[in-house]
Amino acid sequence: MTPTAPRRVAQGQFLAGLRAISPILLGIFPFATISGVAAGEAGLSLAQAFAMSVGIFAGASQLASVQLIRDHANGLVIVLTAIVINLRMAMYSASIADHFRRYSLPVRAFLSYFLTDQAYAVSITHFQRDEAGKGWYYFGAAIAPWTVWQLGTAMGLLLGASVPPSWSLDFAIPLTFIALVMPNIRNRASASAAMAAVLLAVAAHGLPYNLGLLTAAIGGIGVGMRVEARQEAIGER
Amino acid sequence: MNDSTFLLIVVVIGVATYLLRFSFIGAARHEPRAGKESAWQRALRYVPVAVLSALIAPALTLRSGALALPWQNPRLIAGLVAALVAWRTRNVLATLAVGMALLWLLQALG
Numbered sequence: 001m002t003p004t005a006p007r008r009v010a011q012g013q014f015l016a017g018l019r020a021i022s023p024i025l026l027g028i029f030p031f032a033t034i035s036g037v038a039a040g041e042a043g044l045s046l047a048q049a050f051a052m053s054v055g056i057f058a059g060a061s062q063l064a065s066v067q068l069i070r071d072h073a074n075g076l077v078i079v080l081t082a083i084v085i086n087l088r089m090a091m092y093s094a095s096i097a098d099h100f101r102r103y104s105l106p107v108r109a110f111l112s113y114f115l116t117d118q119a120y121a122v123s124i125t126h127f128q129r130d131e132a133g134k135g136w137y138y139f140g141a142a143i144a145p146w147t148v149w150q151l152g153t154a155m156g157l158l159l160g161a162s163v164p165p166s167w168s169l170d171f172a173i174p175l176t177f178i179a180l181v182m183p184n185i186r187n188r189a190s191a192s193a194a195m196a197a198v199l200l201a202v203a204a205h206g207l208p209y210n211l212g213l214l215t216a217a218i219g220g221i222g223v224g225m226r227v228e229a230r231q232e233a234i235g236e237r
Numbered sequence: 238m239n240d241s242t243f244l245l246i247v248v249v250i251g252v253a254t255y256l257l258r259f260s261f262i263g264a265a266r267h268e269p270r271a272g273k274e275s276a277w278q279r280a281l282r283y284v285p286v287a288v289l290s291a292l293i294a295p296a297l298t299l300r301s302g303a304l305a306l307p308w309q310n311p312r313l314i315a316g317l318v319a320a321l322v323a324w325r326t327r328n329v330l331a332t333l334a335v336g337m338a339l340l341w342l343l344q345a346l347g
Binding site: 024078090176183 | 257282304337340344
């Protein structure tokens with residue numbers, strides 16, 4: 001994939017990415033089946049559900065669209081809601097872009113399709129130093145969720161609601177996010193960013209089109225930068 | 238909703254979502270600028286922590302769209318304990334196991 005990564009490096013990085021994402025798949029699979037069940041309940045066919053899971057491949061926005069379809073919402077509202085939920089992908093793209101700059105445009109276009117919360121978080125936490133084969137690490141961490149997502153969606157749709165909601169398996173997703181965020185809280189500035197994002201997300205949860213998520217994310221970044229600047233100013237780091 | 242409307246919606250969301258993913262990766266510069274870290278680069282360092290926190294908070298604190306207080310909300314308690322486990326162990330499996338087990342226990346007791 002890259003001139004700087006010989007096959008051995010590529011293979012090692014790909015496997016390391018796979019290994020890093022594997023426990024997180026335990027959270028993705030139940031979420032995928034829930035998404036499949038919801039698609040079935042909204043009256044989608046298997047082909048339609050696949051069109052969504054392959055064509056959109058972004059769980060939260062798929063679930064929101066399916067619910068809106070079931071409620072016979074206006075098409076424009078559905079599209080807007082899904083896009084706002086997925087705006088965070090542009091933030092991930094900006095954050096990870098520098099690590100992929102050595103790759104050709106077609107490779108970057110290919111890797112972009114697989115960008116998810118999980119593949120991003122696992123990769124960016126790992127990409128601390130400059131090393132060859134970052135794209136392979138990311139690809140390992142990204143292709144597994146994609147596969148599990150497609151399988152889980154199909155299973156949920158075909159088997160229906162055979163998993164009782166009282167098992168609360170949907171809770172596995174926020175739990176994996178918790179596991180992913182903690183290693184990124186390294187100092188006072190990042191802890192402040194996390195706290196601010198949490199408070200803002202709760203305060204702004206009522207905003208239409210899920211704009212609360214974006215508000216909280218941007219607010220958290222702002223607070224983190226502010227605390228960092230202040231600490232630098234007083235030389236406390 | 239008819240078939241072609243559904244397909245149109247999926248295509249529009251799919252293309253838009255792809256373009257969001259591709260946006261900055263596609264525009265990646267070939268050489269990093271030397272020297273001091275820019276404000277943009279500093280902001281990007283807070284993306285993982287801010288976005289993930291913003292995703293987690295509503296999942297722990299809201300029940301059917303309304304704020305639920307800690308003692309009425311097993312998810313908040315289980316989530317906070319799981320965060321402690323994640324912080325101490327840095328282990329995804331342990332975080333998942335403790336969080337799910339505690340949620341089930343609290344629900345069974347509740």
